[in-house]
Amino acid sequence: MNDIVERACAAALYAPDDAGLDTALDTGASLLAADPSAWPGVGRALLARGETYVRQAWERGWQPADVLRLVRRDLGERHVRLTEDLFAAEGRRYARLPERWPVYEVWWDSAASAPGRAGDEAYAERAALRAKADRFTLATAFLEVLRLLVRLPSIEPVGPVPGDVAGLPQAAHIEPRMLGRIRALLAKAEATPYPEEAEALSAKAQELMARHTVDEALLVARGEGPARAPGACRIGVEPPYEEAKAVLLDAVATANHCRAVWNAAFEFSTVVGFESDLEAVELLYTSLLVQGTAAMTRAEAAQRSGGRKRTKTFRQSFFLAYASRIGHRLAETAEQATAGSLLPALVARDVAVGSRAQEMFPRTTTTRLRGATDHAGWTDGTAAADAARMGGGTRPGLPGRPR
Template sequence: MDEALAGALYAQGDAGLDTGASLLAADPGADGELTRRGEEFVRRAWERGWQPADVVRLVRRDLDEHHVRLVSGLIAGESHRYDRLPPRWSAQLAELAGPEWRADRFSYATAVLELYRLLVGLPTIEPVGPVPGTPFTAPPSPHEPRMLGRIRALLAKAEATGFPEEAEALTAKAQELMARHSVDEAAVSHRTHAKDAPTACRIGVDAPYETAKAILLDAVATANRCRAVWNGAFGFSTVVGYDSDLESVELLHTSLLVQGHAAMTRAEASQRAGGRKRTKTFRQSFLMSYASRVGERLAAAAESVAAPEDLLPVLASRDVAVAGRTEEMFPRTTTTRVRGVTDEAGWLDGRAAADRAQVSRERGQLRQ
């Protein structure tokens, strides 16, 4: 086992991979130890700051779907060691891939070693929660607040409707409830002297058009009193904020992505009907424009949300805490100039789609 792993995981080139796979394929008795080693590699990933969704996302991007099924099995097996899992882990485990993948012994051993080579090469990243097996404070209740249930239902309707005006009104109402929920949570925390503090979560930012998606997520995070830091190399953004606001960011970002892609599909169909062939440049320009315009709308909506005067210092202190936690997690960040917007029709259609998905607070502001 040690010889197979050493040659496959740490040597340059694929010669060691083939040799290691041959050794493992010839010894069926090694399967149990091979699985144990894989679960150990997964556990080391947790210690380096990774979470299940992060690992699965990277495996899906860099390897193949059968590797995703292999790593899902390892994650599920490793997680059975713990009586309690940190917040957000249960939802990530519930989304793991389906049945275990099997093939002939050599192909199976090769795929396992390819996966393990990726796992042992994972670097240390900023942790966004406790590692399984360490003490942590559980959320106050396992049940979703009623307000978040209403927000989720409104956004689901906005995604499902084929009428832009209806989607616009539903999304606006959802943002209104999010803003109210954030203020209410701050009031409760202040009144009960709760010792809550900003936390963080990761949200996938997948190719293609990941720059536009990251910009959209940043706009949603900022409007909901959070900060977002994009890691393009690993395909995610880390969002820092209070738990209730993080939930709002996840919900709204996902919904706006769905609405944006649906609007882009309709815009492309309209372009083709007019005899104009649109390509990747159209889609890139569309989504960049959509993200930019939604950001403008969200900023305006955030400024229009009124809070009781006695809560203004509380909200300000929470903003400072979020900024401080972000700086603590990411002391060195960089900015970059956005490029790739070259299609005027895509840009104009994207802004129009963002107007239809606007999220201003008052229904009276929704007319175009």
């Protein structure tokens, strides 16, 4: 079986991206699917080959969400399921996974009532049944996944790979009960139809985030807490309107003592900062993105009710205005947060984050955003940003010290 898989991979994985690619994939899939009696062994050998490529991807700096993002963009949902199967198969070798690392179930082992890797013989048949696909179709999809994996370039690592986590210090997270309160507040802010209530809820969440950051910085400055190094995480920045989304994420990261570097080709930004701040960035960015999308939908509905057709240009202009205005608001509140006796502790934190970001990304470039050409979209996006519930507001009665 290994010889069949070797020949199929040689035919399909390294063919150039041109008119001959379909022929190469057909040749490889035909080799894999030709003999029904060999199909179980072929499935086992494909899993083993895929595990090797997955491990190579981790060693090149990739993480599961990054790979799945590309598979979904360049291939399809059937390929996503196959990729998750490979993650599950490769993950069986580890007793412990790094923080933020998802766990994927090896569903075909339990389904076949076989312990460990003995159930891999059942994988190919069960995967074909799950996908409602014949052997040739499934083999083609599998080769397309392997082709994507083997061609992944090296990128900046943002954490340990599976198997390299023993003895690593635990990151300082937001305290679980506080994190639960923050999530609940933001969820209510996104769900309520009343702007004043939503603003108060999100402002309270922002206040809790700020309290944790300040407390952690002061403890370290006084020598009462362990000194920790900044880490990093990746956050997806996917089309449509990815440029505006990257601007929004950068603004949220900067206001929360982090640095964001956007990789447009792979549809993510790498955010560098201390773990609790990274958690805050993910929460706040996600909430603001949800609010911005909902506001854009309402603005489009209002434009249509007035007899005006809204276009992609309107939506692009809306999101650019929204991100730009949010950035200005966050910058204003962040400046207030660094005033007074807390400044030295927070400056030390910022210096550490800046040094880590420079180490990870010694060469970065700037990009020119595509212009906003729809006046109504820009106006509505600015208004939506002014109404966004992110905390740090200046209205009386609202808690407002920003991060």
